[in-house]
Amino acid sequence: MNIDITYRSAIENDVPLILRYIKELAEYEELLHEVVATEDDIRATMFNDNPKAFAVIAEGDSIKELTKIIE
Numbered sequence: 162m163n164i165d166i167t168y169r170s171a172i173e174n175d176v177p178l179i180l181r182y183i184k185e186l187a188e189y190e191e192l193l194h195e196v197v198a199t200e201d202d203i204r205a206t207m208f209n210d211n212p213k214a215f216a217v218i219a220e221g222d223s224i225k226e227l228t229k230i231i232e
Contacts, residue, residue: 171216173208176200179216 171179180200187193206213 166219166221168217168219171207171218173204175216175218176203176208178218179203179207 177200180198180203183198184193184196187196207215
């Protein structure tokens, strides 16, 4: 089976997705109550003249393919 995955640097339009991933991971770790980040926080941290964090987005033909990568 061939899985076609592409990786790209996150762009500002990905901010809602990044926050969703942060919250989903925190929920899995039973730490959702610790998440205080907002979309504005992420935007200010990642998308300015001196970014303090970076993200890579993996994209595939389907969510099933992406899930296989992390299993």
